[in-house]
Amino acid sequence: MTNSRRKHLIMLMLIGLIAICSTLLMLKRNNEPDITTIAVVLPQKETIATSRIMDGIRDYVLNNSIELDVLYVEEITEDDMNQILSEETKNNAIGTIIIYPEKYLKCDEDYRLISENIIAITEFMQNQFGVCAYFSNSSKEKEVYDAPLSTEIFQEIINGIITYIHLNNTYALGYKTIEMMDLNGKKGKLSNVEIKSVKVDKQVIESGDFDELLVE
Amino acid sequence: MRKRRVSVRILLPLIMSISIAVCILTCMLLFSHYLSVFIVDSAEKEVKKQKEALAQGIEQEIEDISDLINTIYYQNIKINDFSDEEFSKLLCNIFNDNSDRVYSISIYDIDGNCIFNTRKDNEKNVVNKVWFNNSVENIESIQFGDDELVCNTSVKRVIPVSKYIEYARSNRMNQGVLCVTFYTDYIEQILNNYGSTLNEYCYLVDANNELLYHPYMRAIESDLYEEKTLEKVQNIEKNNIVRNEGTNWIIYKQQLGYTGWNVVVVNSLSYIKNDNLNIYYVVWLILLIIGAVLITLDVVLLKNFTDPIYKLLRTMESFGRGNYEIKADENGIGELKVLSEQFNVMAEKLQKQMDEIRRNEHEKRKMEKKLLQSQINPHFLYNTLDSIIWMIQSGEYCGAEQMVSLLAKFFRISLSQGKDIIPLKKELEHATSYLAIQNIRFKDKFEFHVHADSELTKYLCPKLIIQPLLENAIYHGMEGMYDDGEIDINVYEKDGIINIDVVDNGLGMTEDKIDYIMHNKVVSSKRGSGIGVRNVNERIRLIYGEQYGISMISELDEGTTAKIMIPMLEEVDDK
Incomplete structure (x- = not known):
């Protein structure tokens, strides 16, 4: 064989x-962008409020290439919570959203969850968590209710018994919380989410x- | 300026490769364009189909609503008297049968007073409602009002649907408005079945382009999302592709019957294209591979054509430079191989002719050489023989004997069995014999000495090269001298060259004469050997090369030195 033929x-x-x-690269290629995993811990017993928060979370997730790792918990201790967080870190979750921990987390008042990339949606356990999502004026107002409106309140407003109420937009709270986690979780620059x-x-x-x- | 020669070997494959690359790129662009058009067309058709399916579903629901209203009106209100007890029961039965979709059935007189309602909480101020006024103004058609919130078991959204009616009360005809309030759930369910991602969704707008349904209604109300296609929806009658925020959107809308509502289907064209990106990549890759293979084949094929030509060119160049032994490789395709073969035939013929010419030239030179060697003037022999005769007649038998002996030696060496090259020793003997004969003839007019390094005498030299110089020394140098003439032959080695100097102390020569002797066919004397210095010089150069030969230095009244330079070549055994 000549050199040119070999060439x-x-x-x-x-x-x-x-x-x-x-071809192999193309076959493996996925047009979808990289999926980010975010863990959500919420009480086992679902309420309209948690459901609305989850609606907000899911609507955001649907359009932002995020995979949710949802954990329903009933009653957990500090250790259980730490274990959950450590497992989620192993599962490559960029962060964890803890919804209403006051409903299931049993801990001392001086308990401080020092962990990165956690946002707790809570009004009563803000001291225990570094970054929280909450309604800014809910505690100051007397007539504050979570969305949606109950029939009684609706009737009272329509009939003029109550002039007005403050309604907590739990949907927006869920949406803004996961948005904060998605945009800043990887950078480790989480900050409180405040919804009026x-x-x-x-x-x-x-x-x-x-x-x-x-x-x- | 010298023009740079462009090689066909590079030019042809380059042009072909560029052409192939341009063709492939054009194919890629055309394919991309047509695929893009196809994808857009398909997507438009698909979205249009989906829009029609959605509209059909909602129109079916609207038709059911209209049917219910018409049933209530034509089969109950119109044929019964309002004051009849059965009238209310009939309406309540209809309400109960449709309670899953109907919130309330109510009848208002033309002044807006509620005269019947399946619910206890009567709506007040209906005269301000759009649906009421529209019904009064358009007595033939069914009117759809703005959605509103109601409270049943939970807070829900409803749509009031109304119709102008004429009803009998105590056998007296009255005018009024029938209003049936429907839950929006059924319509929302139909719309919810459609995709609800931001790349593919649908929404419902009323006659005022206000949103009635949107999959992200809560996000919109919470100021978390804004429907940016809403403004553009009004102007999409002709072109269904709208550019918004750097993305192309396929938007189709369809009006739903006489409701004034429009169902709008929105699809992201960029997302659809991105979804089909793999087809682009596969075809692009295939085209690129085809291009690469074609270019490779082109290079290989053209190489097979141009290489033999290039090699033949190189061979011809080498041949032109004088390398007549070179042969062209007889490979290549078709005529190219014949071309190489014919070149070789031509080169071979040419080489044969060249050899012939060379051989002839060689023979010619050889003949010339022989001729030069044989140019011994017979005068020398006659004179010598005359001298011998004279010596015998005068009783100088010893001298005659010596002369005959020397002459015999002289001729023996001259002939040297036909050899052209003889040892230096023989040549010196020949020169000595010659000098001795001449010395006898000239009655000891000069003395001669031979100084030769014995080591050098074994080397070879062309025969009869010293004698012409001696002749020159005798006839030009010794003539006019009286008894004190001297001729020396000095043989020595200098820089690897044998130097033979013939030195005389004669009258010397001018430079012009030396030049004349060196460059003209002259002999020293008619009585001499007849071999000129120039001939000797030419012979030496012919045999050994231009760097060897004869040089002469002379000074008037001082003498002349003729120098022969030859290489140190030893005789080798033939075996």
């Missing part, structure tokens, strides 16, 4: 190799501006 053979083999590698409650009166109800938030 041609090597050239053809190289082209073939490039073709095979490219919506003032709802008869006029607001009749305007139809918040229909979807008010209905179940």
Whole structure:
């Protein structure tokens, strides 16, 4: 075999190799962007509020290439919580959202969960967690309710018994919390999520501006 | 400026490779364009189909609602008297049968006073409601109002659907408005079945382009999302592809009957294209591979064509430079092989002719050489023989005997069995014989001495090269001298060259004369050997090369030195 023939053979083999590698790469190729995993811990017993928070979370997840690792818990200790967090870290979750820990986490008052990339949606255990999501004016107002509106409150507002109430937009709380985790979780630059409650009166109800938030 | 020669070996494959690359790129672009058009067309058709399916589902629901209203009106209100007790029962039965979709059935007189309602909480101020006024103004058609919130077991959204009616009360015809309030659940369920990602979704707008349904309604109300296609939806009658925020969107809308509502289906074209990106990659890769293979084949094929030509060119160049032994490789395709073969035939013929010419030239030179060697003037022999005769007549028998002996030696060496090259020793003997004969003839007019390194006498030299110089010394140098003439032959080695100096102390010569002797066919004397210095010089150069030969230095009244330079060549055994 002459040198030139050998060169041609090597050239053809190289082209073939490039073709095979490219095909394999393409077959493995996925047009989907990289999926980010975020863990969510919430109470076993689902309420309308947790359901709305999850709606917000899921709506965000649906359009942002995120995979949720949802854990329903009933009653857990500090150790259990630490174990959950450590397992989620092993599962490559970029962070954990803890919803209403006051409903299932049994811990001392001086307990401090020092861990990165955790946002707790809580109003009563803010001291235990570094970063929290909450409604800013909920504790200051007297008439504060979680969305959706109950029939009684609705009737009372329509009938003028109550002039107005403050409604906690739990959907927005869930949405903004996971948005914060998605955008800043990897960078480790999480900060508190603060949502203002919506003032709802008869006029607001009749305007139809918040229909979807008010209905179940 | 010298023009740079462009090689066909590079030019042809380059042009072909560029052409192939351009073709492949054009194919890629055309394919991308047509595939893109195809994808967009398919996507548009698909979205249109989905929009029609959605619209059909909602229109079916609207038709059911209309049917219910018409049933209530034409089969109950119109044929019964309002004051009849059965009238309310009939309406309540209809309500109960449809309670899963109907929130309430109510009838208002033309002034807006509620005269019947399946619910206890009567709506007040209906005269301000759009649906009421529209019904009064358009008595033939069914009117759809704005959605509103109601409270049943939970807070829900409803749509009031109304119709102008004429009803009998105590046998007296009255005008009024029938209003049936429907839950939006059924319509939402139909719309919920469609995709609800931000790349593929649908929404419902009313006649005022206000959102009635959107999969992200809560996010919109929470200011977390904004429907940016809403404004553009109004102007999409002709072109269904809208560019928004750097992304192309396929948007289709369809009006739903006489409700004034529009169902809008939105699909991200970029997402659809991205979804089909693999097809692009596969075809691009195939085209690239085809291109690479074609270029490789092109290079290989053209190499097979151009290489033999290139090699033949190189062979011809080498042949042109004088390498007549070179042969062209007889390979290549078709005529190219014949071309090489014919070149070789031509080269072979040419070489034969060249050899012939060379051989002839050699023979010619050899003949010339022989001729030069044989140019011994017979005068020398006659004179010598005359001298011998004279010596015998005058009783100088010893001298005659010596002369005959010397002459015999002289001729023996001259002939040397036909050899051209003889040992230096023989040549010196020949020169000595010659000098001795001449000395007898000239009656000891000069003295001569031979100084030769015995080591050098074994080396070879062309025969009869010293004698012409001696002749020159005798006839040009010794003539006019009286008894004190001297001729020396000195043989020595210098820088690996044998130097034979013939030195005389004669009258010397001018440079012009030396030049004349060296460059003209002259002999020293008619009485001499007849071999000129120039001939000797030419012979030496012919045999050994241009760096060897004869040089002469002379000074008037001082003498002349003729120098022969020959290489140190030893005789080797033939065996």
